[in-house]
Amino acid sequence: MAGTFDLIGSHTVTAAAGDAAINFTGIGTSHDDLYVLLECYGTTAGTLQLNCNSNSSNVWSGFGRQFTATGTTADFMDTSSAAKTKFNAALVNNYQSNMSLYEMYFTGYRDTAVQNVPIINYRNISASYDVRVGDSFAAFGAGTSSNATAITAINLNLDTGNFGQNSRCSLYGISNTI
Amino acid sequence: MPTVTEVNVTTGVTTNREMTSEEIAVQEASNAVQKKADDAAAVVAAQVATDKASGNSKLKALGLTDAEITALVG
Numbered sequence: 001m002a003g004t005f006d007l008i009g010s011h012t013v014t015a016a017a018g019d020a021a022i023n024f025t026g027i028g029t030s031h032d033d034l035y036v037l038l039e040c041y042g043t044t045a046g047t048l049q050l051n052c053n054s055n056s057s058n059v060w061s062g063f064g065r066q067f068t069a070t071g072t073t074a075d076f077m078d079t080s081s082a083a084k085t086k087f088n089a090a091l092v093n094n095y096q097s098n099m100s101l102y103e104m105y106f107t108g109y110r111d112t113a114v115q116n117v118p119i120i121n122y123r124n125i126s127a128s129y130d131v132r133v134g135d136s137f138a139a140f141g142a143g144t145s146s147n148a149t150a151i152t153a154i155n156l157n158l159d160t161g162n163f164g165q166n167s168r169c170s171l172y173g174i175s176n177t178i
Numbered sequence: 179m180p181t182v183t184e185v186n187v188t189t190g191v192t193t194n195r196e197m198t199s200e201e202i203a204v205q206e207a208s209n210a211v212q213k214k215a216d217d218a219a220a221v222v223a224a225q226v227a228t229d230k231a232s233g234n235s236k237l238k239a240l241g242l243t244d245a246e247i248t249a250l251v252g
Contacts, residue, residue: 009187020180020197021205026188051209159209162180171187 003177005035010170018043018162024171025153027109031173034106036154041099041164049159052104054151064141105174110150 008027013019027034042048053060067073156169163169179196186193197205237247 009185011183011185011192013183015181015194017181019183019194021182021201023182023184024187025184026186028188157205159213171185 004175005172006031006175008171008173010168013041013163013165013167016165018164018167020162021155021157022163022169023153023155024169027152027154027171029110029150031110032108032176033174034109034151034154035172035174036102036104036106036156037170037172038102038104038156039099039166039168040102041167042158042161043164044161048161050100050102051155051157051159053155054106054109054145055147055149055153056155058145058147058151060143060145062141062143064139066139106151106154112148112150 008031009024011022013022024036038050040050065073154171156163180202181194182197182201184193184195233251234247237250238244242250
C-alpha cells in the first residue's frame with residue numbers, strides 16, 4: 001500500500017525548440033515503486049506517440065484502450081504479441097496548447113526476478129475542447145517487463161518532434177507502508 | 179541537433195546536451211520499427227472491418243435481420 005510520495009527528480013522544458021528526450025538516471029533502490037507524472041506538449045502537429053523505456057533497452061509489452069468523449073474507442077500502445085523495446089502510448093493532436101497528462105506507476109521497479117508492471121492513465125486536454133469534443137479523451141493501459149536488474153533509468157521521448165516548451169516531467173519514489 | 183535532458187536523481191544534477199549520432203540512430207530505428215508495426219496493425223484492422231461489413235451484407239441478403247445477425251455474431 002502506497003505510503004509516501006517523495007519527489008526525487010523533475011524537469012521542465014524551457015528551450016523554445018523543446019527537448020528530444022527526457023531521461024531520469026541514477027535511480028536508487030530506496031523506494032518500493034516509482035511514479036512518473038508527465039504534462040506533455042508536442043512541437044509537431046498530428047498524432048504523436050509517447051515512447052517510454054527503462055534502462056534504455058528493456059523489452060516491454062503492453063496493451064491499452066482509449067475512450068473519447070464522443071463514445072468511440074480504440075486500442076493504443078503495443079497491441080501485438082511481439083516483444084517491444086519500448087512501452088508505447090498514443091497521443092492525439094498533442095500540439096501547441098493541447099496538453100496530454102500521463103501517469104505511470106512502475107511497481108516493483110527494483111525487483112530483479114519478478115516482472116515490473118507500469119500502469120498508464122492519461123488524458124488529452126485540447127484547447128479546442130469546447131468545439132471539438134472528440135479531441136478530448138482518456139485512456140488506461142498496462143505493460144509488463146521481465147528484467148534481471150532493477151530499473152535505474154527511465155527514458156522518455158516522442159516518435160516525432162520534441163517535448164514542447166513548458167512540458168514538465170516529475171519522478172516520485174513511493175514508499176509502501178506494508 | 180536534438181537535445182536530451184538527463185536528470186540524475188542521485189546527484190540532483192540536470193544536464194542538457196545534444197544527442198549523439200548513435201542515440202539519434204537508435205531512436206529513429208526504434209520509431210521506424212514501431213511505425214511499421216502500427217502500419218501493419220492498421221492494415222489488418224481495415225481488412226477486418228471490410229470483412230465484417232461484407233459478411234454483414236451477405237447475411238442480410240439471406241434475409242436475416244440486424245437483431246438476428248447481432249445474436250449470431252455479436
